[in-house]
Amino acid sequence: MESPAHTDRRAxxxxxTEDDPGNLAVxxxxxxxxxxxxxxNKDVQLQLRQGEILALLGENGSGKTTLMNMxxxxxxxxxxxxxVHGRKVTIKSPKDAFDLGIGMIHQHFKLIPVLSxxxxxxxGQPGGVVVSRRSLxxxxxxxxxxxxxxIDPAKKVYDMSVSEKQTVEIVKVLYRGADILILDExxxxxTPHETDKLFAVLRNMKEDGKSIVIITHKxxxxxxxxxxxEILRKGEFIGVVETAQTDQSQLTEMMVGRPVSLRIxxxxxxxxxxxxxxxxxxxxxxxxxxxxxDVGFSAYGGEILGIAGIAGSGQKELCEAIVGLYPAxxxxxxxxxxxxxxxxxxxxxxxxxxxxxxxxxxxxxxPEDRLGMGLVASMDITDNVMLRSYRDxxxxxxxxxKPQTLAGHLIEDLEIVASGPEAIVGRLSxxxxxxxxxxxxxxxxxxxxxxxxxxxxxxxxxxxxIYDLLNEQKRKGAAVIFVGEDLDVLMEISDRLMVxxxxxxxxxxxPQKATKEExxxxxxxLAGSEAVAS
Amino acid sequence: xSTKAGAKREPLLRMVKRDDLSPLRAWAYRGxxxxxxxxxxxxxxxxxxxxPILVYRDMVIGAWGSSTVIRxxxxxxxxxxxxxxxxxxxxxxxxxxxxxxxxxxxxAVAAGFFGLYTAQIFPRPILIILMMLAGMxxxxxxxxxxxxxxxxxxxxxxxxxxxxxxxxxxFVKYLMNGPWKAPGSTFPKMPMLVSGGRMTQVLGVHWGxxxxxxxxxxAWFYFNKTKQGYEISVVGESENxxxxxxxxxxxxxxRTMFISGALCGLVGMMQFAGADYTITEGTAGGVGFxxxxxxxxxxxxxxxxxxxxxxxxxxxxxxxxxQTIYKIPASASSLLIGIILFFMLGCExxxxxxxxxxxxxxxxx
Numbered sequence: 001m002e003s004p005a006h007t008d009r010r011a012x013x014x015x016x017t018e019d020d021p022g023n024l025a026v027x028x029x030x031x032x033x034x035x036x037x038x039x040x041n042k043d044v045q046l047q048l049r050q051g052e053i054l055a056l057l058g059e060n061g062s063g064k065t066t067l068m069n070m071x072x073x074x075x076x077x078x079x080x081x082x083x084v085h086g087r088k089v090t091i092k093s094p095k096d097a098f099d100l101g102i103g104m105i106h107q108h109f110k111l112i113p114v115l116s117x118x119x120x121x122x123x124g125q126p127g128g129v130v131v132s133r134r135s136l137x138x139x140x141x142x143x144x145x146x147x148x149x150x151i152d153p154a155k156k157v158y159d160m161s162v163s164e165k166q167t168v169e170i171v172k173v174l175y176r177g178a179d180i181l182i183l184d185e186x187x188x189x190x191t192p193h194e195t196d197k198l199f200a201v202l203r204n205m206k207e208d209g210k211s212i213v214i215i216t217h218k219x220x221x222x223x224x225x226x227x228x229x230e231i232l233r234k235g236e237f238i239g240v241v242e243t244a245q246t247d248q249s250q251l252t253e254m255m256v257g258r259p260v261s262l263r264i265x266x267x268x269x270x271x272x273x274x275x276x277x278x279x280x281x282x283x284x285x286x287x288x289x290x291x292x293x294d295v296g297f298s299a300y301g302g303e304i305l306g307i308a309g310i311a312g313s314g315q316k317e318l319c320e321a322i323v324g325l326y327p328a329x330x331x332x333x334x335x336x337x338x339x340x341x342x343x344x345x346x347x348x349x350x351x352x353x354x355x356x357x358x359x360x361x362x363x364x365x366x367p368e369d370r371l372g373m374g375l376v377a378s379m380d381i382t383d384n385v386m387l388r389s390y391r392d393x394x395x396x397x398x399x400x401x402k403p404q405t406l407a408g409h410l411i412e413d414l415e416i417v418a419s420g421p422e423a424i425v426g427r428l429s430x431x432x433x434x435x436x437x438x439x440x441x442x443x444x445x446x447x448x449x450x451x452x453x454x455x456x457x458x459x460x461x462x463x464x465x466i467y468d469l470l471n472e473q474k475r476k477g478a479a480v481i482f483v484g485e486d487l488d489v490l491m492e493i494s495d496r497l498m499v500x501x502x503x504x505x506x507x508x509x510x511p512q513k514a515t516k517e518e519x520x521x522x523x524x525x526l527a528g529s530e531a532v533a534s
Numbered sequence: 535x536s537t538k539a540g541a542k543r544e545p546l547l548r549m550v551k552r553d554d555l556s557p558l559r560a561w562a563y564r565g566x567x568x569x570x571x572x573x574x575x576x577x578x579x580x581x582x583x584x585x586p587i588l589v590y591r592d593m594v595i596g597a598w599g600s601s602t603v604i605r606x607x608x609x610x611x612x613x614x615x616x617x618x619x620x621x622x623x624x625x626x627x628x629x630x631x632x633x634x635x636x637x638x639x640x641x642a643v644a645a646g647f648f649g650l651y652t653a654q655i656f657p658r659p660i661l662i663i664l665m666m667l668a669g670m671x672x673x674x675x676x677x678x679x680x681x682x683x684x685x686x687x688x689x690x691x692x693x694x695x696x697x698x699x700x701x702x703x704x705f706v707k708y709l710m711n712g713p714w715k716a717p718g719s720t721f722p723k724m725p726m727l728v729s730g731g732r733m734t735q736v737l738g739v740h741w742g743x744x745x746x747x748x749x750x751x752x753a754w755f756y757f758n759k760t761k762q763g764y765e766i767s768v769v770g771e772s773e774n775x776x777x778x779x780x781x782x783x784x785x786x787x788x789r790t791m792f793i794s795g796a797l798c799g800l801v802g803m804m805q806f807a808g809a810d811y812t813i814t815e816g817t818a819g820g821v822g823f824x825x826x827x828x829x830x831x832x833x834x835x836x837x838x839x840x841x842x843x844x845x846x847x848x849x850x851x852x853x854x855x856x857q858t859i860y861k862i863p864a865s866a867s868s869l870l871i872g873i874i875l876f877f878m879l880g881c882e883x884x885x886x887x888x889x890x891x892x893x894x895x896x897x898x899x
Contacts, residue, residue: 036550373772
């Protein structure tokens with residue numbers, strides 16, 4: 001396991017001697033950064049050549065973003081040197097980074113919704129009190145034509161799609177004169193088509209001599225866009241490879257530390273009974289906009305129904321409305337199941353959770369916001385395990401014995417890395433947090449299991465463990481609803497794939513027959529009416 | 535691309551969060567902080583022209599030196615402790631009830647109604663029970679106002695509870711000057727509670743101290759072992775999680791604030807029927823605010839609050855004593871208490887974070 005890393009390191013050191021320091025836009029050496037006990041970066045190096053696209057690859061928690069945050073002035077390294085254009089520098093704030101021509105486009109956009117694109121771009125720029133809108137707009141248009149952006153300087157940010165917002169962020173950085181760009185997971189929120197457009201822009205910028213670092217964990221994108229790939233694992237530098245001389249399996253192995261099969265199981269089972277029927281479900285946002293618009297579908301036992309869509313297409317509200325956490329203005333949600341041999345058939349909307357539990361409705365929900373909704377971060381595993389069941393007995397006191405036993409089982413069965421049931425959930429790593437949450441929900445033997453972004457932020461090992469657990473529920477006859485963001489995963493694991501666009505169902509496809517491009521198109525535009533019925 | 539950025543240096547001090555401090559070391563830190571507080575306060579005493587060691591000794595003697603002063607110290611402890619527990623119930627829910635003062639006053643007034651006007655009708659046990667129930671109900675209902683406002687209109691409870699303090703205070707002044715003014719008195723004051731309506735003394739202090747100890751134990755069980763206590767913690771951590779778990783957030787806020795206010799109201803009743811035997815604008819006397827410090831220093835643990843309340847009561851008593859012995863002005867002895875509390879609260883920062891100096895801390899690479 002160690003040997004490939006070492007050879008790569010040696011290869012990299014050779015590269016170093018070959019590289020004329022003047023050709024390096026950025027050079028980071030022996031950089032370390034710790035947060036409390038956690039060593040986020042340990043003696044990491046990075047060389048970015050002038051005019052290249054370097055992909056920074058690693059699993060979540062491998063320290064990619066931390067490393068780049070030190071280059072962009074968000075964090076200050078505990079140790080190590082940074083050279084920019086061959087000169088040693090100290091970057092103490094984002095402003096220092098700007099002054100050096102370094103600009104970072106963060107995963108979460110930092111734009112002001114009520115301002116226009118141009119206003120956001122000029123915000124915080126040095127200069128006089130008066131801004132000439134005409135010359136500003138001209139500058140923005142000039143940048144747009146040079147690199148192939150589509151941007152309307154007068155458009156308000158709140159009217160923009162995610163991709164348009166990202167464009168504003170990139171133009172903002174370019175407008176400040178950055179020649180070193182860092183993009184943190186830029187494709188996570190984009191459809192395949194939008195990703196292609198972004199990559200075209202990045203290539204134009206490279207032609208223009210800009211040096212670009214793109215942080216990602218998607219291998220096919222690395223292969224598509226980058227010149228070289230640097231791999232980090234658990235905060236450590238593993239190696240650098242030329243993109244032209246590598247492939248997915250080598251990159252995965254360097255990223256994970258051992259060979260991994262990247263195939264996701266899709267056990268073929270006969271379709272079971274209808275468990276959940278949603279009809280005409282409509283929800284309004286707090287501003288009165290329809291965030292879920294006339295959504296209807298059925299979920300069957302023994303199948304995984306995938307739900308795809310770009311971020312903010314109504315996935316969150318749909319899930320929460322089904323489980324009664326978000327008010328629905330119209331529609332119906334009917335649960336079907338059995339309790340002690342008797343048939344249960346209940347309308348869920350507008351009912352109290354306590355009452356539904358008593359009637360035998362057994363729904364489990366793994367929300368997107370794990371620590372803000374699904375779990376209590378400051379409590380231990382036992383107290384979190386009993387969150388949904390502590391009301392089951394009639395005593396005034398809570399019974400911690402059973403939850404404690406269950407917590408012990410979960411730790412063992414799901415391989416949760418924790419000191420024991422007394423471990424505080426907020427201190428666990430992302431993968432272990434998700435295992436506690438999913439484990440608790442599965443332990444209720446649900447008839448319907450809804451999971452929202454279950455592998456977001458998880459490493460490959462944990463992700464595959466989660467896929468296995470979902471498939472196990474499918475085998476047990478539960479109807480699994482999987483809301484995801486990674487289209488590749490959704491296409492592989494789902495039996496049927498429903499696509500949302502702007503709160504509406506734009507179609508339901510068989511992922512074994514549809515192509516990724518077709519699904520990507522459905523994510524940005526509503527298909528013909530024949531697709532709506534599922 | 536100026537050269538400025540390159541010239542800048544690493545910051546002099548950095549804060550680093552620590553999560554690995556053993557309880558023993560944490561207590562050592564607190565001990566050091568206490569010693570530093572004494573040294574710092576000692577300098578103040580030196581400047582005033584006294585021997586710090588003698589002054590500190592007399593402070594302790596003033597609080598614990600004789601059975602008389604011990605009783606006085608306990609008398610100060612009881613309201614602090616019970617109020618702190620009441621506030622802690624709300625604080626655990628992240629509901630910032632800083633209206634202890636007002637809730638104490640309305641509790642005292644409600645108890646005062648029965649104490650001043652029905653003492654002739656009821657025998658003592660019934661009268662005491664009536665006063666207690668009235669005090670708790672009034673305090674609880676007064677605590678409900680900010681809870682209902684928050685549940686209904688999402689108002690800021692800090693502002694509402696704070697302002698309700700002044701309303702209660704103004705109401706007490708109105709009663710003193712008008713309807714409840716003692717007959718024949720030229721000063722605005724209320725009549726005294728007749729001896730038949732006063733709380734019985736046990737070991738020289740009204741039996742409220744026994745009640746306070748019982749409340750400590752009950753509160754510990756309530757916070758840590760009951761479903762309602764669990765619900766308070768969940769709501770305090772995240773309202774979304776509480777809703778997800780099927781907890782009615784509004785119900786928990788309202789129920790808990792009633793309990794919080796009721797305990798403060800009980801304090802008002804005890805101050806009236808056990809300590810002062812009358813009601814003035816000084817009946818709450820800052821207890822509602824000092825109790826906030828007690829609850830936080832004890833990290834919402836009722837047994838911890840018992841210790842902290844005793845400590846703060848001792849400081850209060852002791853500073854009274856040194857004022858009379860050494861003719862130290864009241865402002866200076868308040869300053870002394872302030873210095874000690876400053877160090878005790880300040881050291882919690884060092885328990886949670888450590889500072890790293892420039893150039894130090896090379897990680898083991």
